[in-house]
Amino acid sequence: MNITELAVPVGSLKPGETGTIVALSGGRSFRARCLALGCIPGTTIEMERNSGHGPIVLVVRGVRLALGRGESMRLTVAPRYSHL
Amino acid sequence: MTTTTVSTLKVALAGAPNTGKSTVFNALTGLRQHTGNWPGKTVERKTGVHRRNGTVFSLVDLPGSYSLSANSVEEEAARDFLATERPDVVVAVVDASSLERNLYLVRELLELRLPTVIALNMMDVARSAGLEVDVERLESALGVPVVALVARQGKGIDELVDAIEQAAKTGATPDIARLPLEPDTAMLLDALDQAVPLSLDLPYPREWLLVKLLEGDRALAKALKTEVPPEARPDIEAALRHRDGAAIEIAGARYDWAAAIYHQTVRRERSESSLAKRADHLLMHPLGGVLAFVAVVFGIYWLMFSVAAPMQRFLDDKLVGGSTTRLESALAGWPHWSTSLLTNGIIGGVGTVLTFIPILALLFLALTVLEDIGYMARAAFVMDRFMNLIGLRGKSFLPLFVGWGCNVPAISGSRIIESPSARLTTILVAPLVPCSARMVVIALFTAAFFGSAAAFVAWGMVMVNLAVLAIVALLISRLLFRGHESSFVMELPRYHVPNLRSVLLTTLTRLRHFVTLTGTVILGVSLVVWALSTFPGSGIEQSFLGHIGRGLAPLGSLMGLDWRAMVALLTSFVAKEQTIATFGVLLGSNGDSSLRTSLAGIMTPAAALSFIALQMLFIPCAASTVTLFRETRSWRWTAFAVGYMLVVSFGVAILIYQTARLFGLGV
Numbered sequence: 001m002n003i004t005e006l007a008v009p010v011g012s013l014k015p016g017e018t019g020t021i022v023a024l025s026g027g028r029s030f031r032a033r034c035l036a037l038g039c040i041p042g043t044t045i046e047m048e049r050n051s052g053h054g055p056i057v058l059v060v061r062g063v064r065l066a067l068g069r070g071e072s073m074r075l076t077v078a079p080r081y082s083h084l
Numbered sequence: 085m086t087t088t089t090v091s092t093l094k095v096a097l098a099g100a101p102n103t104g105k106s107t108v109f110n111a112l113t114g115l116r117q118h119t120g121n122w123p124g125k126t127v128e129r130k131t132g133v134h135r136r137n138g139t140v141f142s143l144v145d146l147p148g149s150y151s152l153s154a155n156s157v158e159e160e161a162a163r164d165f166l167a168t169e170r171p172d173v174v175v176a177v178v179d180a181s182s183l184e185r186n187l188y189l190v191r192e193l194l195e196l197r198l199p200t201v202i203a204l205n206m207m208d209v210a211r212s213a214g215l216e217v218d219v220e221r222l223e224s225a226l227g228v229p230v231v232a233l234v235a236r237q238g239k240g241i242d243e244l245v246d247a248i249e250q251a252a253k254t255g256a257t258p259d260i261a262r263l264p265l266e267p268d269t270a271m272l273l274d275a276l277d278q279a280v281p282l283s284l285d286l287p288y289p290r291e292w293l294l295v296k297l298l299e300g301d302r303a304l305a306k307a308l309k310t311e312v313p314p315e316a317r318p319d320i321e322a323a324l325r326h327r328d329g330a331a332i333e334i335a336g337a338r339y340d341w342a343a344a345i346y347h348q349t350v351r352r353e354r355s356e357s358s359l360a361k362r363a364d365h366l367l368m369h370p371l372g373g374v375l376a377f378v379a380v381v382f383g384i385y386w387l388m389f390s391v392a393a394p395m396q397r398f399l400d401d402k403l404v405g406g407s408t409t410r411l412e413s414a415l416a417g418w419p420h421w422s423t424s425l426l427t428n429g430i431i432g433g434v435g436t437v438l439t440f441i442p443i444l445a446l447l448f449l450a451l452t453v454l455e456d457i458g459y460m461a462r463a464a465f466v467m468d469r470f471m472n473l474i475g476l477r478g479k480s481f482l483p484l485f486v487g488w489g490c491n492v493p494a495i496s497g498s499r500i501i502e503s504p505s506a507r508l509t510t511i512l513v514a515p516l517v518p519c520s521a522r523m524v525v526i527a528l529f530t531a532a533f534f535g536s537a538a539a540f541v542a543w544g545m546v547m548v549n550l551a552v553l554a555i556v557a558l559l560i561s562r563l564l565f566r567g568h569e570s571s572f573v574m575e576l577p578r579y580h581v582p583n584l585r586s587v588l589l590t591t592l593t594r595l596r597h598f599v600t601l602t603g604t605v606i607l608g609v610s611l612v613v614w615a616l617s618t619f620p621g622s623g624i625e626q627s628f629l630g631h632i633g634r635g636l637a638p639l640g641s642l643m644g645l646d647w648r649a650m651v652a653l654l655t656s657f658v659a660k661e662q663t664i665a666t667f668g669v670l671l672g673s674n675g676d677s678s679l680r681t682s683l684a685g686i687m688t689p690a691a692a693l694s695f696i697a698l699q700m701l702f703i704p705c706a707a708s709t710v711t712l713f714r715e716t717r718s719w720r721w722t723a724f725a726v727g728y729m730l731v732v733s734f735g736v737a738i739l740i741y742q743t744a745r746l747f748g749l750g751v
Contacts, residue, residue, distance in 0.1 A: 032151075032300075033150070035151075035332065035335035036155065038185055040332060040336045040339055054469035060185075061339070062182050063184075064575070064576035066464075066572070068472075068572030
């Protein structure tokens with residue numbers, strides 16, 4: 001297993017890929033909502049649904065979260081590539 | 085002699101959305117519940133009563149919220165109630181199938197140090213998701229009573245009431261360890277503790293308040309500012325200035341606590357069932373999801389036109405028509421105006437409200453069921469891309485789509501949208517959705533003027549209407565709410581089988597609310613319109629309304645319409661389909677076919693087109709206007725909606741008439 005330090009917007013993960021949240025950016029209420037829903041730096045997430053455009057679905061702490069395309073660009077993750 | 089002592093316990097139901105909180109509330113209160121608003125907020129406030137063995141449980145169903153951080157009006161209402169009213173017992177309704185996430189709110193509730201009972205709901209859903217929760221271990225980890233429930237089957241409700249009564253009797257408050265914080269943050273907390281005076285006239289527990297301030301809670305910072313003496317402010321501000329990252333750390337510490345308890349108490353027995361995954365694969369697919377949604381919409385329309393609409397016509401014929409005829413013959417000797425007041429004014433007004441009940445009941449029912457199943461979130465997900473095009477988000481789609489049946493539930497249904505600006509935009513454009521009452525008028529006009537092309541013309545006019553809606557929505561969100569954040573972050577709940585009793589109770593409560601509030605308004609407006617159309621002269625021609633219509637005739641002539649069309653349009657304020665009845669009176673025609681002939685006599689096809697546009701885009705009906713006011717709590721926004729629709733409706737109608745004339749449709 002190889003964990004890269006390269007942080008990317010969560011919206012660029014493909015379905016099935018996982019990563020660790022590195023940072024939240026964007027407005028105050030967006031960040032507060034993310035925190036309340038468990039998207040905290042250090043948390044591992046899994047991409048469940050990402051068709052390349054439109055909203056995405058993440059699995060965070062056993063809960064599915066839908067994020068808009070724009071919002072998915074404000075959540076930065078360090079991807080975990082397991083098949084390298 | 086026996087004395088009966090009745091003790092009343094104040095109980096608050098708290099919990100995140102999708103935890104089955106309203107099912108628990110419905111199971112406890114049944115019909116003894118009341119819906120209102122939180123003071124000064126457009127957030128639904130449900131209260132109810134549960135009685136058992138001389139004890140009265142006075143229940144408040146707090147709005148669903150993921151945290152107590154005042155990120156939304158719902159969270160603020162919930163938090164202020166708990167912190168300031170200090171209920172005897174807090175019941176935290178928790179979804180056993182996503183315990184870790186739910187424990188975050190539990191932690192926040194325990195920090196308030198009120199007697200607390202955990203209602204561990206949806207045990208069946210957790211089990212079918214392959215999760216086994218150790219209830220006893222959870223209870224000892226949390227230090228407060230935990231009751232396992234399957235609320236939609238009524239399981240565990242009695243035990244919950246026992247636990248509430250017991251918790252109130254002992255009055256034991258939760259004893260939880262302080263959040264472990266990094267040294268820097270702990271020092272900030274100490275500095276804040278030093279800076280904030282001990283004697284504060286604020287109703288919140290001190291430690292809770294300090295942590296909230298460190299999290300960056302603006303509402304509390306503002307409240308504190310007005311309370312502390314001026315000399316204490318610089319120190320407080322200095323302590324809060326360095327709190328960057330404290331919000332993340334505190335949230336992180338709460339989630340670490342939640343994760344630790346989760347791992348002690350929950351065992352994964354099997355992996356999750358693939359059925360839910362397959363359903364999601366279809367319902368959330370970019371193409372399949374849209375098709376599925378179209379099918380759901382079609383299903384609701386089908387029910388509306390095949391079940392609710394015939395019921396409406398039946399009620400209109402038998403109840404309204406029947407009682408009018410009987411009254412008229414019974415009051416044969418009475419002066420004309422008095423029978424007219426009873427039949428046209430009162431029965432007409434009340435009848436309008438009553439006949440709309442089947443359609444509203446169906447829409448409320450459909451909404452409640454779709455929400456309970458967990459489909460709403462999926463629909464919002466699929467539609468988000470399309471709604472972005474007109475400056476709205478996915479969640480706006482459902483209320484707007486409900487508007488096709490009736491605008492009233494569309495406006496009040498906008499409550500599901502968290503962002504205030506997105507909610508307001510949705511409320512403001514909702515009256516532009518062509519409701520079923522308007523479609524009735526459009527059907528009559530297109531049939532009267534365009535013969536075999538009627539369906540095509542009706543479709544075209546609906547498209548024009550939707551284009552106007554899109555443009556208005558885009559303008560409002562781009563011009564009025566430019567830069568306002570409306571983020572799309574939403575939980576996708578697990579699918580649930582809805583509970584019939586709970587669904588019916590919710591529908592009934594919503595319906596009762598509509599009938600009592602808007603019913604009185606419709607009756608009032610219909611009495612005013614009746615008076616305007618009856619006095620002072622004989623017949624509507626010589627009435628005040630007739631004079632107003634004649635005054636508007638110059639405006640009407642720009643659209644090829646005479647004063648009668650103006651009067652008919654004005655009466656549509658009572659209810660949109662009133663237009664037809666008014667034309668019937670003005671043109672002296674009975675029945676559809678004679679009305680069609682007389683209509684063709686007073687306007688050209690070009691004028692008919694412009695009248696259809698006018699009717700579709702004209703100001704909201706009385707019930708919608710009142711709902712709009714109730715939901716925005718602002719005369720300004722209500723006036724704005726009425727004003728822009730007035731301008732848009734006449735503007736579009738004039739444009740259509742003048743364009744159609746160019747193409748030779750008019751004389």
